[in-house]
Amino acid sequence: MSRDVTNEVTWSQRERKWVRLFAVTVLGAMLVPVRQNWRPVEKRTDGFPFSYYPMFSKRRRQYANVVFAVGISADGSRRRLRHSLLGTGGLNQVRHQIYRVALTEERADDYVTALVPRLLANPSCDDLVRVEIIRGEFDLDECLLTHQVEAATETVLASADLGRVPAGTAELTAAAELVTAEELIPTSEAAGAAETPTATATATAEAPATAQGRASTSDLAGAAQ
Amino acid sequence: MIKLRAVATPAARLGLVRALVGGYTFYYLARRRKMLREVVRTDPELFTPVGPVRALSRPVPAPVADTLNDATLVSTALFTLGVGHRLIGPVHSALLGWTLSYRNSWSMIFHSDNSLVLHTLVLGVSRSADAVSADALATGRRPDPHPRYGWPLTLMNALSTSVYLLSGIAKVKGPSGASWVRGDSMRRQVAIDSVRKEVFGSPAPKMAYALYRQRALFTLFAAGSLVVELFAPVGLLNRKLGRLWAVSAFGMHWGIRVIMGIRFRYQMSGVSFASWFEVERVLDLVRRAR
Numbered sequence: 001m002s003r004d005v006t007n008e009v010t011w012s013q014r015e016r017k018w019v020r021l022f023a024v025t026v027l028g029a030m031l032v033p034v035r036q037n038w039r040p041v042e043k044r045t046d047g048f049p050f051s052y053y054p055m056f057s058k059r060r061r062q063y064a065n066v067v068f069a070v071g072i073s074a075d076g077s078r079r080r081l082r083h084s085l086l087g088t089g090g091l092n093q094v095r096h097q098i099y100r101v102a103l104t105e106e107r108a109d110d111y112v113t114a115l116v117p118r119l120l121a122n123p124s125c126d127d128l129v130r131v132e133i134i135r136g137e138f139d140l141d142e143c144l145l146t147h148q149v150e151a152a153t154e155t156v157l158a159s160a161d162l163g164r165v166p167a168g169t170a171e172l173t174a175a176a177e178l179v180t181a182e183e184l185i186p187t188s189e190a191a192g193a194a195e196t197p198t199a200t201a202t203a204t205a206e207a208p209a210t211a212q213g214r215a216s217t218s219d220l221a222g223a224a225q
Numbered sequence: 226m227i228k229l230r231a232v233a234t235p236a237a238r239l240g241l242v243r244a245l246v247g248g249y250t251f252y253y254l255a256r257r258r259k260m261l262r263e264v265v266r267t268d269p270e271l272f273t274p275v276g277p278v279r280a281l282s283r284p285v286p287a288p289v290a291d292t293l294n295d296a297t298l299v300s301t302a303l304f305t306l307g308v309g310h311r312l313i314g315p316v317h318s319a320l321l322g323w324t325l326s327y328r329n330s331w332s333m334i335f336h337s338d339n340s341l342v343l344h345t346l347v348l349g350v351s352r353s354a355d356a357v358s359a360d361a362l363a364t365g366r367r368p369d370p371h372p373r374y375g376w377p378l379t380l381m382n383a384l385s386t387s388v389y390l391l392s393g394i395a396k397v398k399g400p401s402g403a404s405w406v407r408g409d410s411m412r413r414q415v416a417i418d419s420v421r422k423e424v425f426g427s428p429a430p431k432m433a434y435a436l437y438r439q440r441a442l443f444t445l446f447a448a449g450s451l452v453v454e455l456f457a458p459v460g461l462l463n464r465k466l467g468r469l470w471a472v473s474a475f476g477m478h479w480g481i482r483v484i485m486g487i488r489f490r491y492q493m494s495g496v497s498f499a500s501w502f503e504v505e506r507v508l509d510l511v512r513r514a515r
Contacts (some may be wrong), residue, residue, distance in 0.1 A: 011372050019373075023380050026343065030387045043274035048275040048329045049322065049342040051393040057399030058412030068424045082426030088263035091425050093333035097271050100332050114268065139349070140416035144437040149423035163505065 015044050018051075039164065060140075065133050067099045067176040080128070080132070085122060086115060108133045108158035132159040134139070234375030236368045237505035240307065240357030242378065243348045243502070247305030250321065250341065254298050259325075265290035267331050275334060276326030292326060304349070307358020329384030335466035337489045340497055343384045351377035357508070381500040382467060383413040389474060393454030406451055408443030415443075418485050430486040446480070453477050460501075471498040482491040 014200035033052040036044045046054055069081040083094040112133050119125040136151030143149045254261075265287050272284045284290070298318035303309065322345075327336045354360050355368050368374075396405045405411075416437065419429030436442055453473050461471030478492040491497045 013440060015373065021375050023376065023383075026346065027232060027387065028384055030343065030384055034391055034394055037395055046275075046334055048326050048334050048336075049339040050276075051334065051336055051391070053336060053395045054390065055336065056414060057395040059400040060410050060417060062413075064413075064417045064420065066421055066424050068297070080424055086424075086425075088267060089259060089328075089331060089333065090260075091422065091427055092335075093264075095421055095425060096333040097267075097331070101271070101321075103283060138417075138420050140413060140420060143423075144416045144422050144434055147434055149420050149429075162344070183253075191503070197422065203288075 014098060032148075062139060062141055064138050064140055065103075065135055066095075066138060067102050067133065069098065069112075070132045070134050071119070071125060072130040073127040074129050074130065078141070081119075081125075085119065085125065093142075094146045102133050102157050103135060112158040112160040116162060120162060129162055131136055229510075231368040231373055232375040232379070234319070234372065234378065235505050236352075236356035236361075236369045236374045237355045237508055238503060239348075239351070239374040239377055240355065240361070240507065241504045242381075243307065243353035244305055244357055245496045245499050246344055246348055247301055247317075249491060250345065251298070251301045251305055252335040253341075253490065254301060254324070258294065258298065261294045261328060262291055262391070264328055264331055265294070271332050272330060273332050274326075274330045276329070277323055278326045278330045284330075293320065293327070294324055297321055299433075301323055304345075307360050308504065310352075310354030310358065314349035314351075314354065318346045321345050326420055332491070337491060340385060340388055344381050344497070346440075347377045347380050353377060379461075380462070383461055385474075385500075386460055386470070389454040389457040393451055393457070393513070396451065396452035396454070406444070406448050408440065408445070408447035411447045412437065412440065412443040415485055416433045417435050422486065428482060433486070434486045436484060437474075444485075452478060462492075467501050471501040474498065 029050050033050050035201040036046075036052040036054070037057075044052070045055065046052065053059060067084055070078050071081050072078050087094040087097055098111060101111045110130060115131060119128060119131060134151070135155045135157055135158070137153045138149070139152045142152070249289045265284065269284050274281050285293075296315075297320040300313060300320050304317040322342050325335075325342055329335055329338065352373055355366065355374070360366075396410075397403055399405065399410075401407075401410045415433050419433040422429045453470070457470060457474070460467035475492065475495060475498055478489045481487050481489065482493060
């Protein structure tokens with residue numbers, strides 16, 4: 001470090017210039033995104049690490065839409081699926097992804113199809129036979145004041161059969177199919193036909209599940225219920 | 226520029242801030258190593274590059290991303306220790322900027338990382354390892370106070386206040402306008418955030434439910450947060466005001482944690498605000514304690 005004759009700290013002009021340039025550049029880059037606030041909403045873009053911090057500026061009304069996933073077990077009971085079952089990166093990342101794919105890009109079927117293998121691989125989902133992607137409209141006041149977070153209205157955007165047969169269900173399914181078969185074909189042939197639904201159930205459990213259309217239910221899950 | 230010119234500052238202050246920011250970063254990244262490995266394997270269709278990652282049109286192969294993440298962890302350790310800072314500082318700044326940008330390129334930007342990346346950039350390119358570092362230990366250097374150790378801290382402070390200023394402007398420039406101060410938007414923000422948490426299997430904080438009826442309280446919170454945000458740059462004018470602002474912002478983040486359950490980890494750790502204080506006094510206390 002250098003000092004001049006008056007014992008004042010000296011600082012080279014070159015270093016000062018560099019510091020000034022660097023500081024102006026970084027601060028300028030930091031402040032430039034403020035312009036986004038004056039652009040039409042649909043044209044605004046956020047960035048990283050330079051942002052205009054739009055998260056608290058959105059209009060919030062009493063009713064809000066949330067897209068989420070629900071698992072349905074063989075007895076018909078439903079439970080919302082935790083974010084870690086749906087994807088990686090935490091709750092907010094998963095929430096953005098499901099909203100983007102299912103609603104913005106209208107590819108809810110793709111989302112649910114991709115979700116099925118994740119659920120089948122997770123032991124905590126062993127009881128589930130179907131998964132649905134739901135758009136729920138929530139009355140925020142009602143939810144917060146009553147401590148009951150239930151959607152006022154729900155729309156099933158897509159659903160998929162997990163192709164899983166809970167214990168005892170295969171036999172019930174087979175019996176139900178047998179009754180149908182007996183109505184259509186002679187008893188001697190029905191005995192052989194009884195094998196068919198069971199085999200179908202097994203095959204379905206092993207085959208990759210396919211996404212169903214909007215608000216549709218799978219045959220297998222429907223039979224189980 | 227605001228006092229960037231000639232405020233002689235102890236090298237140890239800047240050095241300790243570097244060590245704190247680096248230490249926090251190491252903890253942050255090490256705990257997320259597994260998560261980052263999973264994130265880089267997300268469906269490529271969800272890839273929405275931000276920051277420097279916008280140079281890519283599609284994700285890099287997962288092993289490459291893993292290597293970069295691990296390289297960032299290594300550079301963080303070296304940066305924290307102050308090893309070969311002239312090279313490691315800029316390299317670490319670049320790697321951290323890349324890694325966190327890549328992590329934020331999957332449909333969700335985590336704005337809480339912004340300050341960390343920018344603070345690291347300033348520390349990386351400045352002489353922040355002239356003290357409290359392996360480099361200083363090796364050379365036995367004990368530099369006198371100098372403005373070159375002060376400007377990075379001032380710039381870090383300016384960047385911090387800019388984040389809050391921009392947040393405040395976004396609020397009053399949003400659809401609510403100046404009426405944001407009434408607190409209704411904030412109250413609804415708390416509500417939607419709580420509902421989302423519950424719907425995705427993470428319980429909302431009890432305080433969100435408990436306070437929801439208290440409209441007047443939300444007016445108070447909204448007014449308080451706008452003051453902290455819009456008047457943040459005032460903290461740059463005066464050292465005492467700056468510290469008062471830093472403490473207020475720190476408290477605001479803890480308030481958000483309690484009411485909304487949102488963790489701004491860098492800010493809540495206090496490391497984000499270390500540049501406002503004479504942190505080197507801690508070193509003196511430690512020396513005296515010996």
